[in-house]
Amino acid sequence: MSDLPKRIDIHEEGPREGFQIEQGPISTADKVRFCEALAETGLHDVQCVSFVDARRVPGMADAVEVAQTIRQRPDVHYTGIALNLRGYERAVQTPLHITGSLQMSASNTFSIHNTNKNNEETLAEQRRQLEFFRDKGIEVDTAIVMTAFGCNFEGAIAPETVRDCVGSLLELADEFGIKLDRMRLADTVGWASPLSVQRVVGIVRDKWPDLKLGLHLHDTRGTGMANALMGLQMGIDSYDTACAGLGGCPFAGHKGAAGNICTEDLVFMAHEMGIETGVDLDALIECARMAEDIVGHQLPGKIMHGGSLSKFRHGAGA
Amino acid sequence: MSDLPKRIDIHEEGPREGFQIEQGPISTADKVRFCEALAETGLHDVQCVSFVDARRVPGMADAVEVAQTIRQRPDVHYTGIALNLRGYERAVQTPLHITGSLQMSASNTFSIHNTNKNNEETLAEQRRQLEFFRDKGIEVDTAIVMTAFGCNFEGAIAPETVRDCVGSLLELADEFGIKLDRMRLADTVGWASPLSVQRVVGIVRDKWPDLKLGLHLHDTRGTGMANALMGLQMGIDSYDTACAGLGGCPFAGHKGAAGNICTEDLVFMAHEMGIETGVDLDALIECARMAEDIVGHQLPGKIMHGGSLSKFRHGAGA
Numbered sequence: 005m006s007d008l009p010k011r012i013d014i015h016e017e018g019p020r021e022g023f024q025i026e027q028g029p030i031s032t033a034d035k036v037r038f039c040e041a042l043a044e045t046g047l048h049d050v051q052c053v054s055f056v057d058a059r060r061v062p063g064m065a066d067a068v069e070v071a072q073t074i075r076q077r078p079d080v081h082y083t084g085i086a087l088n089l090r091g092y093e094r095a096v097q098t099p100l101h102i103t104g105s106l107q108m109s110a111s112n113t114f115s116i117h118n119t120n121k122n123n124e125e126t127l128a129e130q131r132r133q134l135e136f137f138r139d140k141g142i143e144v145d146t147a148i149v150m151t152a153f154g155c156n157f158e159g160a161i162a163p164e165t166v167r168d169c170v171g172s173l174l175e176l177a178d179e180f181g182i183k184l185d186r187m188r189l190a191d192t193v194g195w196a197s198p199l200s201v202q203r204v205v206g207i208v209r210d211k212w213p214d215l216k217l218g219l220h221l222h223d224t225r226g227t228g229m230a231n232a233l234m235g236l237q238m239g240i241d242s243y244d245t246a247c248a249g250l251g252g253c254p255f256a257g258h259k260g261a262a263g264n265i266c267t268e269d270l271v272f273m274a275h276e277m278g279i280e281t282g283v284d285l286d287a288l289i290e291c292a293r294m295a296e297d298i299v300g301h302q303l304p305g306k307i308m309h310g311g312s313l314s315k316f317r318h319g320a321g322a
Numbered sequence: 323m324s325d326l327p328k329r330i331d332i333h334e335e336g337p338r339e340g341f342q343i344e345q346g347p348i349s350t351a352d353k354v355r356f357c358e359a360l361a362e363t364g365l366h367d368v369q370c371v372s373f374v375d376a377r378r379v380p381g382m383a384d385a386v387e388v389a390q391t392i393r394q395r396p397d398v399h400y401t402g403i404a405l406n407l408r409g410y411e412r413a414v415q416t417p418l419h420i421t422g423s424l425q426m427s428a429s430n431t432f433s434i435h436n437t438n439k440n441n442e443e444t445l446a447e448q449r450r451q452l453e454f455f456r457d458k459g460i461e462v463d464t465a466i467v468m469t470a471f472g473c474n475f476e477g478a479i480a481p482e483t484v485r486d487c488v489g490s491l492l493e494l495a496d497e498f499g500i501k502l503d504r505m506r507l508a509d510t511v512g513w514a515s516p517l518s519v520q521r522v523v524g525i526v527r528d529k530w531p532d533l534k535l536g537l538h539l540h541d542t543r544g545t546g547m548a549n550a551l552m553g554l555q556m557g558i559d560s561y562d563t564a565c566a567g568l569g570g571c572p573f574a575g576h577k578g579a580a581g582n583i584c585t586e587d588l589v590f591m592a593h594e595m596g597i598e599t600g601v602d603l604d605a606l607i608e609c610a611r612m613a614e615d616i617v618g619h620q621l622p623g624k625i626m627h628g629g630s631l632s633k634f635r636h637g638a639g640a
Contacts, residue, residue: 154631154634155634156634157634159634159635159636160635194628195631197591197594197595198551198591198595199594199595199596200594223624224624224625224628225587225590225624225625225628225630225631226547226584226586226587226588226590226591226623226624226625226628227547227587227590227591227594228547229544229545229546229547229548230547230548230550230551230591232548233516233548233551233552234551262624262627262628266544268544269543269544269545270544272543272544272545273515273516273544273545273548276515276517276518276545277515277516277517278517302620304622305544306541306542306543306544306580307542307543307544309580310512310542310543310544310580312543313472313513313543316472316473316474316475316477317477317478318477
């Protein structure tokens, strides 16, 4: 396991994932409390909200209020996402750390279902966004290829297709004089296996050996943590995760979906493998328990139920 | 991933794991129905019951009846376990495929808590069992080292300690002229990480390069499938698993415990990596759903909720 990174960066997406999909109304105060607690654990990026149409995602109706209420620590990026210009316009008026991200789906059909735009129209929309980012002085740092490991509409996705998407996004950034910091590969609908992670990462890295990569993994079919292990073994040092496994999880009654891989489970595995995260695992487990308390039902994270090893480590357990 | 096995054997322990820990009474007919369904999926080993004291484990009070009622397929081993001679005496009177197994815990303190015997006493008890197996003509095929990756009482377990346990078990078998088929390494209380799997497997294999190994993994802290991936990468071709993730899972209200890694999730991962299991994944997922129906609450398996990829594979999804 010689390619293991010494340290990984974790982008916490639990609040946004959870608040947008949970059925029960979650109070603004609870949302704020959860984001603030996460920021006390050593996490440097906490994705708090999504600036989407509240008619489509009622749980995000108070996104601006959440963003304005959070008491920010100076060493943490409190972020939010937007899917279109209208969303970005709302986002930049809040105190959140808003950066631009380019995105494209490796599955054209998924794009059409998800955003009503094919890949060509998506690139055109991205150009309009890039102009907006330039006008507003918004930094563009990453890009993401969605459905990079498979798609419910198009089936298996060839690694070559993902490579071509990465190429298109890099070209687009280049058009605007932007050098992307990192390319994230997303297993949007939970198709990835360790083998496909190896293949897709391999083909992208072969072409752009210096491009930093990140993984956005969902644990839809139980392979999430194994896929993350493959990422670690390939030296990938950036992961999008959700505290407590918040998100479209089966336990929330959203059949078929599943949240991102669970932040504290990944932190545990990393630490056990000698990989630093900068995160206080026990504090993060308390956040996961807070999340369960807030949503009012069991969440899929494991170590929040199994307990960390800290009290047993030196044989002090009973 | 050149050391990946071409095929793995899966030992299904879901019925025994589930029936012994679930709170609600499960009817004998349901137990039989579940075991029979599992045997239709291509699994070759189904561990149906445990012959334990019904006062300690009420869910196993009907173990003999379950064993006698199952309609057996000729190509499947329907097995049961016993923890002591009294249990074996009951077991061998049933139609189940009963084999002897040697066991030892890498943690002496765990042994004392679990069986009221220290490691020396455990070896003495094993000798009595070996005499019984010899008298009854019971085949002894495997041995298992428990708490091989850590223990809540003793903390971290040194790989050297596990190696010494393997040595003791091999010597004991040798005393009785038995050549063990396989040594199973068990993460009894959920401490393993991919790194400790690599270290423990490595040290055992260095000393006995021809000894076949098996992994018995629990998903207590979310690393179960990643640990299995490390096992696969090291060429290990035998795994103990539980359909639907049955067992001491947090969702069953047994705080802190968790079941074995989930059979159908492992089968999915294996197939996606080109590793054969001989199991019909979709049939197995139906078994997992049956298990959830029988126990009456959500179980932790993932793909049973996420759904297999078979209907989406060629882009036929909607």
